[in-house]
Amino acid sequence: MAVGRHTRAPADRPELPRPLVHSGGTAVIESHATARATVRGFNPRTGKPSGQPVPVSDEAEVGRVVAAAREALPGWAARGGGERASVLEAVADALDAARDELVAIADGETALGEVRLSGEVGRTSGQLRMFAGLLRAGAHVGAVLSPADPALGRPDVRRMLHPIGVVAVFAASNFPFAFSVVGGDTASAWAAGCPVVVKVHEAHPATSIAVARVVRAALAAAGAAEDLLGLVVGPASGAVLVTHPDIAAVGFTGSLSGGRALFDLAAGRPDPIPFFGELGSVNPVVVLPGAAAERADELARGYLGSLTLGTGQFCTNPGLLFVPEAGGLLDAVAAHTRTTTGGPMLSERIRDAYERGTAGHTGRELARGTAGEGAWAVAPVVRHADLAEFLAHAAELTEETFGPAGLVVTYPDPDALLAALTVLPGSLTGSVHAVETDHPLAARVAAVLRPRVGRLVHNGWPTGVAVCWAMHHGGPWPATTAPGHTSVGGTALRRWLVPTAYQDWPDALLPPELRDANPLGVPREIQP
Template sequence: MTTAPHELDAIVRRAADAAPLWRRSAATDRAAWLRAAADALDAHVDELVAIADEETRLGTPRLTGEVARTSGQLRLFATVVEEGSYLELTIDEADATASPPRPELRRMLTALGPVAVFSASNFPFAFSVAGGDTASALAAGNPVVVKAHSGHPRLSVRTAEIVSAALVAAGAPEGSLALVEGREAGNALVQHPLITAAGFTGSVAGGRALFDLASGRPDPIPFYGELGSINPVVVTSGAAAERGAALATGLVGSFTLGVGQFCTKPGVVFFPAGSGFDEAVAAAVPTASGGPLLTDRITDAFPEGLAHLEGDASVSVVATGTEVAGVRPVALRTDAVAVTERPETLFEECFGPVTLLVEYSSDEELHAALRAVPGSLTATLHSESGEEVAEVLELLQARAGRVLFAGWPTGVAVTWSQQHGGPWPATTSLHTSVGASAIRRFLRPLAFQDAPQELLPDALRDEALAVLPHRRNGVLVVP
């Protein structure tokens, strides 16, 4: 189903009508609206999970947990709104003795207006209709128009119905959350003159196409896309010797989690020559099983991606797991010289249960290969105390938004300090799409000079500043 142009226009215009009410809403009201949406999702969890399982085949346990994560995100952002530091309230008092004389300036972050959100395939709740992009955009004070993902259309419709009704019942204006369907509608949505920003999670090709549309508008808008990520892992000689078997087991569990369809899947793993790490992985992989992939498009693309990697002369198969629904986990192997020479081939993301082991024979080989790694959401370093890893760590920091020193990157905690974003092509920006700071994407700075108290936004008035964190004359004030 595709939303017709006149229907899309009406939907966006209703969102635009709701935008001033969202922007001016009191923190207590906005937080209550977000909590009402979270409560509605939890109240309908059984119904929603049943639909999601029919459309995505992800299973009831995984999907039930994802609903809890989604409602939890909404409640986190309710807390962010109430706490108030996200507004970055800043006051410089007038000073007639300054040279030149200084006026009073009061600065804050304020909502943009209607935001477009594009649902993801691999997280039908947490990165979809009521997911992190929607939660952070609403928390910032913006109505949201969601483009449904074709992989779970019925779930998208029902989720939008439930959340939209809950928002309005809690006192939010009509037009706070709406849904459009179809690729043409998605293209039109990001180009609609009343849309002020867009959030996207998906493929590099799809995200780049929408990014170009957003940038090519007469009035370009920010496009926050989470695209491809290979999430490099480095295993040092010390780590391989001390805990190689445990690391191999952890790697297999991580790259096959969710049938390899997590955006943080460890797709490339560097290991030292002669360490036996590849043999430990070969022993662990056969215990892993495949499973149905999310959509027909992803199912068709997985063997094509494998063939692309295996077509390189340097690549060999380390081990395979048990085939389920036509999908078999695979660990491949190559070397650091090959990936340095052909990164465009060997560092291309393959969405599904596959990882590429890269053998390095020296620090120089490892460093050269890491310089060729494209931007990623995560990077992981497994090393032992006393090993010299400063250069490796520097290279990993330059290529990822989150660096791990223990465990594996699959699984992203929804917290105040989380960073889920990285250099291109992981994202189109340096912002995060998970955690409290995700709200920053859908805000813009606004300053008021010598404004009368009664004409200031509520948050910048003296009464509000008595209880909200702010910076005054350069000094941080926490009431």
């Protein structure tokens, strides 16, 4: 099923071919020679179907939804920042009003719990309001003026950013609201002036359809085009969407393998397009000797809390923990691991991948918790390797295991630690725990981590990403495909903007943001 201006069901067709890319959700694909293929969510607590089957989108439907979004582009791009801001706030209000209904549907497909999901709806509406505030501030247009200087032979040049076009967004499995239909990618693209077509994640199709209905009604009530948001459904629709000629950019949150396949499709088009993918991250945490000596038990509790939050299904999960060989921190981590309880994974496939990953992992098992209740429940597992073992198997030990699995690496001295940190792949975050006596070493550790991560955390844990103007949720490959950009925070909309320089244009023909009078009052940089 595609949710767009055109929602007519296509004719029955033969069984779909095996998709190029499967996003890896909970749902099954039900297909028969004379029946339309569907996807359906499952309840991770019971392993049983949740919600009604949702028909998948064939190539023709994907084309209709993208065409509808393309028609909505000129009117939306032409609106001023204040007008767009009002629409975003209207959508935020509608989501808050429908919170109870949406949370109930999502809990049946994800088992994430009402408290977590209710908070996630609030985060989603909060993101929309954050971008509304940013639009009203006006700095997002990036206006720069270089007035003519005859003495230097310089013409009058004025530059600003414009919407890139229709954006394709791939919803994530682990955030059915905040990284899904109207999550950060969609909110930032709307703020930039771009319509969005979302590829629904198979883990929560009923939730996605329900959210889209609320959002499209809110868009219409606010005087905006409903087709600023369209949905396509089904694993095969992702490849069709990325290669559609009217898609101008892609936002993706998901697995390394799936993201890389789509990234290659985007780059291999006759007209390559930007692909902003968040793919995988081990998020190293370094505990320095002074901190380990002073608060071992506190650090062990904090580590296990972060590792098992949401059954470990966060992209910022602390997969690698470096601790000193001396002291009792390793023993404290083992003790707290044994008291932890896991929970259900989002899908049977994700559960199976976790079990394979933890069973075949290099390194000794340090401790294991209990799985808890649920058809797809898993136990937290923490393994241990010394620094020599870690370096000998670094390629394997720095691969992400999605779920509540961690590796503790013990180091003998600071110099050995610093050398080991240089082999780390790109990550979304890097964290350092230190007391005042550790500060000289903390500065050295931060210098090594900085080019390898997008966010440096001091005396904290990486899970939890604040939605604020200054946040950077990105990092070098394989954490993302574009380390200069973020999927959370005020600058997330820069992914969907492209610059145009206007040389010697008459003032009356310039965009309002670049005219001498600056009628919209946007912040501008003016070259002396």
